[in-house]
Amino acid sequence: MSSLFQNVQSCDVRQLGINPNHWYVVARSSEVTNKPKSVVIWQQEIALYRDSTGKIHALEDRCPHRQVKLSHGQVMGNELECAYHGWRFNSLGECAAVPYLAANQKLPNCQIRHYPVKEQDGFIWLFPGNEALSVEPLGLPEWDHLNYIATVSVINCHAHYSYLIENLMDMYHGHLHQDLQAWAEASLQDIDEDANRVDAHYIAQSYYKIDKIWSISQLFFPSLRRLHPEPLDVSYVYPHWVSTLGKDFKIYCLLCPVNETQTKAYLIHFTSLNAFWRLHKLPIGFRQFVKDSLFGAAQKLLDGLVVQDVKMIEEEQQAYLQNPQRRNYELNRALVSVQRLMRNQVERLG
Numbered sequence: 001m002s003s004l005f006q007n008v009q010s011c012d013v014r015q016l017g018i019n020p021n022h023w024y025v026v027a028r029s030s031e032v033t034n035k036p037k038s039v040v041i042w043q044q045e046i047a048l049y050r051d052s053t054g055k056i057h058a059l060e061d062r063c064p065h066r067q068v069k070l071s072h073g074q075v076m077g078n079e080l081e082c083a084y085h086g087w088r089f090n091s092l093g094e095c096a097a098v099p100y101l102a103a104n105q106k107l108p109n110c111q112i113r114h115y116p117v118k119e120q121d122g123f124i125w126l127f128p129g130n131e132a133l134s135v136e137p138l139g140l141p142e143w144d145h146l147n148y149i150a151t152v153s154v155i156n157c158h159a160h161y162s163y164l165i166e167n168l169m170d171m172y173h174g175h176l177h178q179d180l181q182a183w184a185e186a187s188l189q190d191i192d193e194d195a196n197r198v199d200a201h202y203i204a205q206s207y208y209k210i211d212k213i214w215s216i217s218q219l220f221f222p223s224l225r226r227l228h229p230e231p232l233d234v235s236y237v238y239p240h241w242v243s244t245l246g247k248d249f250k251i252y253c254l255l256c257p258v259n260e261t262q263t264k265a266y267l268i269h270f271t272s273l274n275a276f277w278r279l280h281k282l283p284i285g286f287r288q289f290v291k292d293s294l295f296g297a298a299q300k301l302l303d304g305l306v307v308q309d310v311k312m313i314e315e316e317q318q319a320y321l322q323n324p325q326r327r328n329y330e331l332n333r334a335l336v337s338v339q340r341l342m343r344n345q346v347e348r349l350g
């Protein structure tokens with residue numbers, strides 16, 4: 001055991017930047033309308049808006065005229081109009097109109113940054129890095145799949161993103177959640193890691209199987225639970241997190257690190273209806289209705305878990321700010337791999 005007893009150097013990790021050459025999630029699709037929305041990804045303020053055709057655009061949230069926020073303005077066709085003097089900017093960030101431009105004046109040659117954005121699987125994905133290095137965003141194939149019921153919980157925590165990722169990768173913290181957790185007695189089996197991900201394979205005793213219509217009630221009534229061993233895999237797919245428990249359970253955590261001491265993230269829980277083969281024979285419209293009606297079925301549960309986790313994560317951050325020289329003692333070697341990945345992702349930027 002003693003070889004696993006690692007004295008983790010926490011100072012560096014808690015002040016790490018992000019590798020911007022990945023797709024980050026900045027909003028849910030439903031949050032972006034034709035009214036501009038202000039979001040922040042790693043200290044960069046961005047105005048998101050949906051144009052008259054429904055397409056999403058992302059501009060630096062700054063009017064180059066007097067440096068006020070463009071997100072106070074309004075969408076006019078495909079352009080964003082500043083609230084102050086009404087200058088308009090197109091989706092490339094170029095000034096496209098000034099309402100009081102005199103006949104002998106040219107449009108000012110000012111341009112603000114625009115960011116690549118995609119609307120995919122219910123979320124708005126933004127690429128804050130070098131466009132030449134763009135890859136594909138992480139997919140959530142369950143989002144539109146008729147056999148999966150989704151629940152979304154928003155995490156807003158005053159803590160560096162490393163605390164959130166470590167919390168999500170360390171399955172030994174089930175102790176905190178007690179009855180809210182769908183599994184118990186996690187035990188780390190092995191770890192795979194490469195330059196972009198860490199996969200930690202645990203075995204856990206699962207509390208429930210989704211094979212009866214009342215299966216979900218096992219989460220609320222401990223007496224109905226039948227423990228059985230299931231593989232519990234948690235993966236840090238930089239910069240996001242994915243977890244599966246057996247066949248019935250999948251959770252994603254999509255990250256939007258705001259700054260060194262603040263992190264926003266979306267936790268998406270999917271329950272599978274794969275076991276209900278009779279349901280699959282019904283018309284697609286009805287299946288869509290079932291999926292939509294059950295959306296958010298696990299809301300209370302998921303929000304309850306988030307509250308418990310956020311409390312711990314924020315306390316860790318506060319303790320670090322008060323005593324940054326204090327060392328943590330880590331027994332879970334998955335966390336050593338996770339910290340290595342975070343450091344490598346940022347250091348490779350040179």
Ligand code: FES
Nearest residue numbers: 063065066082085
């Ligand atoms: S500050 Fe934006 S138009 Fe003047």
Ligand SMILES: [Fe+2]
Nearest residue numbers: 173177305309
């Ligand atoms: Fe947790």
